[in-house]
Each structure stands twice: as structure tokens, then as C-alpha cells.
Amino acid sequence: xxxxxxxxxLRAGLLWLLPAAFLLIFFYQPLFAILRLAxxxxxxxxxxxASAAQVLKPLGFTLWQAVLSTxxxxxxxxxxxxxxxxxxxxxxxxxRLLSLLPFILPTVVVAACFNTLLGPRGWLNLGLMxxxxxxxxxxxxxxxxxxxxxxxxxxxxxxxxxxxxxxWSRLDQKLVHAAQMLGASPWQAFREVTLPLLLPxxxxxxxxxxxxxxxxxGVVLMLGGPQFATLEVEIYTQxxxxxxxxxxxVLSLVQLACTLLVAWLQSRASQPRYGKAAVSAERANLRTAxxxxxxxxxxxxxxxxxxxxxxxxxxxxxxSFVTLEAARGERGQIQTGFTLRYYQELxxxxxxxxxxxxxxxxxxxxxxxxxxxxxxxxxxxxxxxYALNQPWKANRILEPFFMLPLGASAVTLGLGFLVAFRHxxxxxxxxxxxxxxxxxxxxxxxxxxxxxPALRGIPSSLRQAASTLGADEPRVFREVxxxxxxxxxxxxxxxxxxxxxxxxxxxxxxxxxxxxxIPVAIYRYISQPxxxxxxxxxxxxTLLLVVCGAGIFLIEKIRLPGEELY
Amino acid sequence: xxxxxxxIGVLVALLLGGCAGQTPAASPPAAxxxxxxxxxxxDSFAVSAELVQxxxxxxxxKVNFIKGGDAGTTLNRLILTxxxxxxxxxxxxxxxxxxxSRALEQDLLEAYDAPALAQIPAEFQLDPSHRALPVDxxxxxxxxDKSWFQEHQLPVPKSLEDLTKPEYAGLLVVxxxxxxxxxxxFLLATIATFGEEGWQSYWQAxxxxxxVIVSDWETAYYTNFSGSSGRGAQPMVVxxxxxxxxxxxxxxxxxxxxxxxxxxxxxxxxRQVEFAGILKGTQKRASAEKFIDFMLSQPFQEDVPLQMxxxxxxxxxxxxxxxxxxxxxPQKPATLDPELIAQKREAWVQAWIELMLK
Numbered sequence: 001x002x003x004x005x006x007x008x009x010l011r012a013g014l015l016w017l018l019p020a021a022f023l024l025i026f027f028y029q030p031l032f033a034i035l036r037l038a039x040x041x042x043x044x045x046x047x048x049x050a051s052a053a054q055v056l057k058p059l060g061f062t063l064w065q066a067v068l069s070t071x072x073x074x075x076x077x078x079x080x081x082x083x084x085x086x087x088x089x090x091x092x093x094x095x096r097l098l099s100l101l102p103f104i105l106p107t108v109v110v111a112a113c114f115n116t117l118l119g120p121r122g123w124l125n126l127g128l129m130x131x132x133x134x135x136x137x138x139x140x141x142x143x144x145x146x147x148x149x150x151x152x153x154x155x156x157x158x159x160x161x162x163x164x165x166x167x168w169s170r171l172d173q174k175l176v177h178a179a180q181m182l183g184a185s186p187w188q189a190f191r192e193v194t195l196p197l198l199l200p201x202x203x204x205x206x207x208x209x210x211x212x213x214x215x216x217x218g219v220v221l222m223l224g225g226p227q228f229a230t231l232e233v234e235i236y237t238q239x240x241x242x243x244x245x246x247x248x249x250v251l252s253l254v255q256l257a258c259t260l261l262v263a264w265l266q267s268r269a270s271q272p273r274y275g276k277a278a279v280s281a282e283r284a285n286l287r288t289a290x291x292x293x294x295x296x297x298x299x300x301x302x303x304x305x306x307x308x309x310x311x312x313x314x315x316x317x318x319x320s321f322v323t324l325e326a327a328r329g330e331r332g333q334i335q336t337g338f339t340l341r342y343y344q345e346l347x348x349x350x351x352x353x354x355x356x357x358x359x360x361x362x363x364x365x366x367x368x369x370x371x372x373x374x375x376x377x378x379x380x381x382x383x384x385x386y387a388l389n390q391p392w393k394a395n396r397i398l399e400p401f402f403m404l405p406l407g408a409s410a411v412t413l414g415l416g417f418l419v420a421f422r423h424x425x426x427x428x429x430x431x432x433x434x435x436x437x438x439x440x441x442x443x444x445x446x447x448x449x450x451x452x453p454a455l456r457g458i459p460s461s462l463r464q465a466a467s468t469l470g471a472d473e474p475r476v477f478r479e480v481x482x483x484x485x486x487x488x489x490x491x492x493x494x495x496x497x498x499x500x501x502x503x504x505x506x507x508x509x510x511x512x513x514x515x516x517x518i519p520v521a522i523y524r525y526i527s528q529p530x531x532x533x534x535x536x537x538x539x540x541x542t543l544l545l546v547v548c549g550a551g552i553f554l555i556e557k558i559r560l561p562g563e564e565l566y
Numbered sequence: 567x568x569x570x571x572x573x574i575g576v577l578v579a580l581l582l583g584g585c586a587g588q589t590p591a592a593s594p595p596a597a598x599x600x601x602x603x604x605x606x607x608x609d610s611f612a613v614s615a616e617l618v619q620x621x622x623x624x625x626x627x628k629v630n631f632i633k634g635g636d637a638g639t640t641l642n643r644l645i646l647t648x649x650x651x652x653x654x655x656x657x658x659x660x661x662x663x664x665x666x667s668r669a670l671e672q673d674l675l676e677a678y679d680a681p682a683l684a685q686i687p688a689e690f691q692l693d694p695s696h697r698a699l700p701v702d703x704x705x706x707x708x709x710x711d712k713s714w715f716q717e718h719q720l721p722v723p724k725s726l727e728d729l730t731k732p733e734y735a736g737l738l739v740v741x742x743x744x745x746x747x748x749x750x751x752f753l754l755a756t757i758a759t760f761g762e763e764g765w766q767s768y769w770q771a772x773x774x775x776x777x778v779i780v781s782d783w784e785t786a787y788y789t790n791f792s793g794s795s796g797r798g799a800q801p802m803v804v805x806x807x808x809x810x811x812x813x814x815x816x817x818x819x820x821x822x823x824x825x826x827x828x829x830x831x832x833x834x835x836x837r838q839v840e841f842a843g844i845l846k847g848t849q850k851r852a853s854a855e856k857f858i859d860f861m862l863s864q865p866f867q868e869d870v871p872l873q874m875x876x877x878x879x880x881x882x883x884x885x886x887x888x889x890x891x892x893x894x895x896p897q898k899p900a901t902l903d904p905e906l907i908a909q910k911r912e913a914w915v916q917a918w919i920e921l922m923l924k
Contacts, residue, residue: 037646037649042649108784111784111785111789112788112789112796115788115789115796115798116796119789119796119797119798119799120798120799137799142789143780221745221781221782222780222781222782222784222785225779225780225781226742226744226745226779226780226781226923227779227923233745236745237744237745239642240635240638240639240642240643241638241642241744241745241915242744242912242915243642243645243668244912245646323818323819339818341818349615351612351614351872351873352614352615352616353612353613353614353615353873354612354613354614354615354618354631355611355612355613355631356615415643415646418643418646418647418654419646419647422647422652422654508609508633508635509635523609524609526784526788527609527610527783527784528812528816528875529787529794529805529806529809529812529813529816529875530812530813530815530816530817531794531795531813531816531817531818532816532817532818533812533816534788534794534795534796535795535818
């Protein structure tokens with residue numbers, strides 16, 4: 001007995017080795033370096049301690065908007081996850097794919113999107129003004145709390161759809177049917193059977209959404225406006241504008257402590273309370289709608305998702321092909337014309353600038369980083385999920401530490417990277433390794449969060465049966481674990497890929513100026529005045545959407561040989 | 567299993583390789599003796615590729631540019647990373663007069679008496695110790711939408727005071743000086759104009775007149791300003807005096823005149839002078855000097871307007887046509903003593919936040 005116990009600890013330790021080393025070197029080390037610097041005597045000058053208001057006010061607002069955003073995201077995301085996993089309807093695959101695209105858009109582009117839709121001169125206001133004969137735009141929703149919440153739901157619904165959907169699609173419907181057969185109402189069956197089985201996936205996904213909202217920066221700054229400040233915004237202002245590094249560090253620590261607490265609560269809440277349930281095949285739960293109620297549900301959800309996700313994307317894409325220049329003189333009317341000018345202009349270096357990026361190169365840079373991120377995050381995430389799945393007591397305590405990179409302040413970590421990885425070898429590489437590493441830090445918690453519930457859901461009886469029949473361990477992994485993990489694994493590949501493609505902060509902070517990614521190129525255009533620059537930023541964003549959509553499409557096409565039979 | 571161990575092996579190698587890269591001893595000697603000169607600059611920096619290639623060929627160096635964020639971020643990043651002794655780069659370009667004193671105080675730069683300084687007007691030479699050398703200048707001004715004012719038959723405001731009049735209520739959008747560099751410039755212009763006693767009551771009047779405040783230039787210009795492609799609601803925005811020239815050059819269809827213009831009344835604009843300097847502790851002093859000389863040379867100075875939409879400090883540098891046509895240079899821009907800015911900036915910004923956002 002003792003011998004196997006030791007073996008178990010050894011195995012857990014071995015699995016832990018790589019992910020832990022990765023996190024220690026690339027997360028905890030830079031974080032520690034910058035915090036040590038902030039609390040060193042160099043930054044003592046004028047420090048009088050942080051007042052309670054300086055910490056509590058941003059903390060209060062951060063928590064408030066994050067809780068509100070997460071609840072709203074669940075409100076849209078859960079029915080949407082149900083929709084995509086239970087009903088077959090026209091355009092299902094397309095809509096599911098599109099729902100992920102907001103995830104990659106840089107905030108500055110989303111702000112522009114929302115402006116063309118909801119802004120004072122947006123399509124909606126112009127339409128309403130014409131319809132109701134108003135002289136003032138009726139909807140004033142930008143620069144407000146609703147704008148922040150809307151953007152957060154727009155960004156993060158995909159996390160719920162994908163993560164909860166991945167668990168829901170594999171939930172054995174027989175259990176639900178059995179409950180209903182025994183006299184449970186559909187609601188009772190949902191509450192007593194479905195919900196407990198989905199709980200780890202739901203709380204895990206909610207935790208991710210919460211952390212993204214909790215550390216929100218660009219959305220709050222650009223769509224919320226200056227009267228709103230989250231901890232992250234405050235850290236940015238203090239560290240980079242006021243050079244009050246000490247206060248920034250205090251706020252970062254508060255942010256990290258909250259993250260740990262929330263991650264710990266989540267890991268406690270998601271312990272499976274029931275035994276492990278058998279899983280069904282990927283598409284077994286899918287069927288076409290039968291009753292009028294089901295059809296109405298589908299219609300309502302599709303309309304909601306189209307309005308929420310598709311219209312901003314479409315308004316962005318349309319705007320990249322449309323010129324409004326002709327209407328400059330007459331504000332009341334909009335004359336539109338089709339143009340390819342913005343796209344043609346992308347391929348021209350008009351000023352002969354050293355920093356001009358041919359679109360192909362930006363796409364290449366982005367794809368290379370994304371591919372590396374996918375490789376690093378998936379391998380480490382897989383190892384991490386297996387390590388956490390070992391019956392090792394310390395895992396309970398270690399699990400929240402895996403989530404910490406998501407809750408760390410990007411500004412603090414970015415400065416930490418600069419201090420900790422000072423050698424020019426890091427920055428002068430043609431493809432600086434630090435960029436995919438930074439992206440992988442963000443992707444890793446998502447990969448672990450996606451794989452862990454699936455891994456915990458594999459009944460050990462399956463593995464035991466396979467070993468009894470003579471399969472050695474690698475074969476058990478290949479023939480039992482892998483087919484059952486393939487879908488969640490693909491979900492995490494997709495997220496690692498999109499996170500890397502859309503990431504801007506680390507890419508601009510860590511890369512040398514000559515290897516920009518697509519989001520970096522977008523910022524270069526939109527930070528200059530001029531109609532062409534604006535149009536090119538939108539054209540480049542459309543390109544980003546296309547590259548990302550194609551990437552997700554390809555990843556989702558991955559099938560194991562013989563999987564359809566399973 | 568073989569596959570898995572292979573992947574793990576590759577990863578271990580990757581990690582170890584990465585760590586080895588940290589120690590200078592492990593990096594292999596360069597194949598050819600090409601010195602790499604690192605230049606730290608802000609995000610808006612741009613230059614003709616041809617000019618840089620020429621410089622590289624003439625001096626057998628390779629120039630590596632790092633863009634460190636906006637002007638304030640880049641400086642703070644340099645301060646943080648210079649604490650260890652060796653700087654992150656050899657040359658720093660993009661220091662402006664609002665941050666000048668902080669850089670000098672932190673002792674980031676080495677003095678260099680560039681020969682070209684003799685031809686540069688004294689008004690730009692704000693650092694007598696010649697550690698920060700002026701390269702270009704530009705003005706932060708209020709831009710207005712010409713056709714909006716024509717359509718509404720409203721005269722364009724003639725001064726900062728005019729902006730508090732009821733007919734201009736809700737027509738101006740400004741940036742938060744705590745998160746935006748043009749926002750900070752405009753705040754400094756009002757402090758220079760109304761004095762340390764008067765600026766707060768001026769801003770109170772602006773607030774009462776429904777001035778719109780956003781976080782950053784991108785939102786102000788593209789979401790709120792009616793004269794840009796974003797077609798916002800405000801016909802006036804805090805931007806740059808050269809923005810109208812950029813609207814002309816980057817127009818979708820060729821325009822005969824710019825759709826926007828600047829209010830260049832005395833004291834209404836803030837003059838930003840941008841400096842370059844050699845970072846203290848550089849191992850490549852000789853190449854760094856050459857790069858500074860290059861930035862002050864006529865070809866670079868003439869390249870500056872169209873690349874970065876700022877003016878060259880060298881009087882002999884010729885200006886492009888669109889600049890002459892669409893960009894106005896204020897006669898009396900607002901300025902403040904860099905020393906005073908360094909002492910008071912944080913307190914001013916804090917007071918502004920208390921007044922305008924709370």
C-alpha cells in the first residue's frame with residue numbers, strides 16, 4: 001500500500017514538473033521581481049501609504065461590474081450553450097463559429113464597431129431619428145456602465161457557450177430521461193440531474209468570465225469613459241502616468257488576492273458531488289425542434305445572438321467596404337459608396353516608412369505566435385490537468401495558483417517581464433519567444449479549466465476495464481482518455497489560438513518594432529488621423545476576423561480516425 | 567509514448583535554451599562584426615526605411631527600434647529598466663517637454679554637444695546641459711469641423727475663454743490627462759493661460775458648459791469628433807495642429823482643402839518639443855552619437871513631417887506641400903517651465919480628476 005502511495009506522489013510530482021517550472025520562471029519570477037522593486041527603497045520617495053479610499057473605491061467598482069457582467073453573460077450564455085448542444089438548425093455551425101470571433105477583436109476596434117452601431121451618428125440612432133423625426137439621437141449609451149456590461153457580454157459569451165457546451169453535449173441524456181420517467185418534471189430533472197453534473201463546467205467557465213471582467217482594462221477605459229476605473233485601469237495610471245509604482249503594486253496585490261480567493265471558492269464549489277456519469281457521443285444529444293415551444297426558443301435565441309454578436313461584427317465588416325466621405329458636407333444625410341480602397345491601400349507603403357507592415361507579414365507573425373502559443377499552452381495544460389486530477393492532497397491548494405495568471409495585472413506583469421528578462425537576447429530574436437510565452441500564460445488557465453472537468457468525468461471503471469483487457473498505460477491513454485478528451489482539447493486549442501491572435505498588450509510591449517502582429521498593425525492605423533487610416537484599421541480588423549475564423553474552422557475539423565463510430 | 571517524451575524533450579530544451587539565453591556568456595559571438603544599436607522610442611515614431619538603411623550602410627551598424635508605448639509610458643519604462651545599471655537601449659527618442667525634467671532628474675541621459683545644435687533655434691534648446699537634444703516640435707490644439715460650424719452658422723471660438731460661452735455647450739471633447747498625452751498637454755495649456763490660481767475655475771466653467779471627457783485620443787477623435795470618419799457628436803476635439811494636414815493626406819478621395827482646422831489663438835495651443843538623448847551607461851557611445859547627428863541632419867529633418875506629423879527643429883528643412891496648405895502654426899503657443907511641470911504635474915492631474923470626474 002505504502003509503495004503505491006509513494007508512486008502516486010511521484011507521478012503527481014512528475015506531471016507537475018513542467019507546468020510548475022513554466023509558471024515559476026515566466027509568471028512568479030517576473031511578478032516577484034517587479035513587486036520587490038516597487039517595495040524597495042528606490043520608490044520610497046514621497047510614499048505615505050495607500051489610503052483606504054484609493055484601494056476600496058476601485059476594488060468596489062471592479063467587483064460590482066465583474067459580478068454584474070458575469071451574471072449577464074451567464075444569462076445569455078447558458079441558454080445559448082443549450083441551444084447549440086441540443087438543437088439542429090440551419091446555420092448552427094456558422095453561428096457557433098461567429099460567436100467566438102468577438103474574443104479576438106482589439107478593444108479599440110470594438111469601440112469603433114459599437115460607435116458605428118450605437119454611437120450618436122451610428123446606424124441605430126440615425127434610423128430612429130429618421131423614423132421618429134427626432135433632431136437629437138435618442139440612444140446615448142456609449143460612455144456608461146451599460147456600455148461596459150454590453151461589451152463584456154459581447155466578448156465573453158463564447159466562453160460559456162464553448163466550455164459549458166463541451167460538457168453539455170457529452171452529458172448522457174439517458175439520465176435525464178430516466179429522471180423524467182420516474183416522475184420528475186423537466187425543471188426538476190434539470191435541477192436534480194443536469195445542473196449538478198454540469199456544475200463543474202459552469203462554475204469553471206464563470207470563473208474565467210469573472211476573471212476576464214475583473215481585470216478588464218480597454219473596455220472600461222474606452223467604452224466606459226474616465227469616470228469609471230477598475231483596479232487594472234488604476235494600476236495602469238499609477239504605474240505608467242504617475243510613476244507611483246508602490247501604489248500600483250499594492251493594487252496589484254489586492255487584485256491577486258481577490259483572484260486567489262475566487263479561484264479557491266470555485267475549486268471548492270466544483271468538486272463533483274455525485275458519482276461520475278457515463279458520457280455520450282458528441283452529437284448524440286442533437287435533434288431538430290419538434291414542439292412550437294422549442295421552435296420559439298430557437299428563434300428567440302438565434303435573434304438574440306445575431307443582434308448581440310453578429311450586428312457589431314457586420315457593421316465593422318460593412319464599414320471597411322463603405323465610404324462615407326461624400327457625406328462630409330451634409331451631416332444629416334449619409335451617402336454611401338462601395339470601395340476597395342482601404343484594402344488596396346493596406347498593400348502600399350505610401351510614405352516608405354520603416355515600420356510599414358505588409359498585411360501578409362502581419363498575418364504570418366500573428367500565426368507563428370498563435371501556433372507556438374497553442375503548442376505551449378496545450379502541452380503544459382494537458383500535463384497540468386492530469387497533475388491536478390491525481391488524488392494528491394496538495395492539489396486542492398495548488399489548483400488556484402494555476403488560475404492566478406488570469407487575475408494578474410497585465411501592466412504589472414509586463415513591467416515584471418521587462419525587469420526580469422533584461423537580456424537583449426530576449427528582445428532581439430526575430431520571433432521573440434517571450435510573446436507566445438506571455439500569450440500561453442493567459443491561455444494556460446483556460447486549457448486547464450476546459451480539460452479538468454472532462455478528465456474528472458472519465459469513469460475510472462473505463463480505464464480499469466481497458467487495463468483488465470490487457471491494455472498498457474499508453475494504450476489506455478490513447479484509446480480511452482484521448483477520444484473522450486478530444487472535444488474539450490479542441491475547445492482549448494481554439495481558445496489558445498484566439499487569445500494569441502487577438503492579444504495586443506504583450507505583443508506591443510515585448511516585440512521589437514519590426515515584427516508587429518495584426519492587432520499591433522491595427523493600432524498603428526487607428527492612432528493617426530485621416531479617413532484612410534480609419535478605413536485601413538477596419539480593413540485590417542476584418543482581415544483578423546477572417547484569419548481567426550479560418551483558423552477555428554480548421555481546428556474544429558480535426559477528427560480522430562474512427563471517431564464517428566464511437 | 568515516444569511522441570510524448572519527444573514533445574517533453576523539446577519543451578525542456580526550449581526552457582533550458584531560454585534560460586541559457588539570459589546569461590550573456592552563453593550567447594554566441596555574432597557571425598559578422600555588425601554592431602547593433604538599440605533605439606527606444608514611443609509608438610508614434612516613424613521614419614523612411616530608405617534613410618535608416620542608408621545610415622546603417624554608412625556606419626556599419628544595425629539599428630534595432632523598440633517601441634515602448636506612448637511618450638510617458640516609454641520614459642517610465644526606461645526609468646524602471648535602467649535601475650539595474652545598464653540601460654535597455656542606447657538612444658532614447660521621444661522625450662517631450664512635459665517629461666523632460668523627470669528624465670534629467672533621474673539622470674537617464676549622457677551629455678552630447680552635437681555640432682548641429684548650432685543651427686537649431688535657442689527656443690527649442692530647453693536643456694542647457696545638452697543631455698536632451700531637440701529633434702522636432704508640434705502643437706496640441708483644438709481641431710474643429712469646418713462644415714459643422716458653417717451649417718450651424720456659428721462662429722468658431724476665438725480663444726479658450728470663448729469655449730465657456732453657452733453657444734458652445736457640449737461641443738468640445740477633451741481627453742483625460744491621467745491617461746492621455748494630448749489631454750495632459752491641453753491641461754498644461756490652460757494652466758499656462760489662466761495661471762495656477764485660475765485654471766480650476768476655468769475648468770469648472772468648462773464642466774458647467776458640458777465639456778465631454780473621454781479616456782484617450784482614439785476615442786475622442788474617432789468616436790466623438792464629427793470631423794473624422796467616426797462622425798461623432800462633438801465638432802471640436804483636442805488633437806494636434808497637424809491633424810488637418812493628415813486628414814488631407816490620408817483622405818479617401820482627393821480633397822482640395824482639409825475638412826478640419828485648428829484654433830491657433832494665442833495661448834490656446836500647447837507646444838510639445840520632442841528630444842533625443844544618449845542613454846547613460848551605453849557601450850556604444852560612438853554609434854549613438856552618429857545616430858543623434860543623423861536625426862538632426864537635413865534628410866531626417868525633412869522626413870519628419872510626413873512620417874510623424876510634427877515639425878522639424880532645423881530651420882533649413884523644407885516642409886511638404888500639405889503642411890504649408892493645411893497645418894497652422896500658432897504664433898504664441900502656451901509653454902511652462904519644465905521644472906515647474908516636473909514638480910506639479912501629478913498634483914495638477916490629481917486636482918483635475920477631483921474637479922472633473924468626481
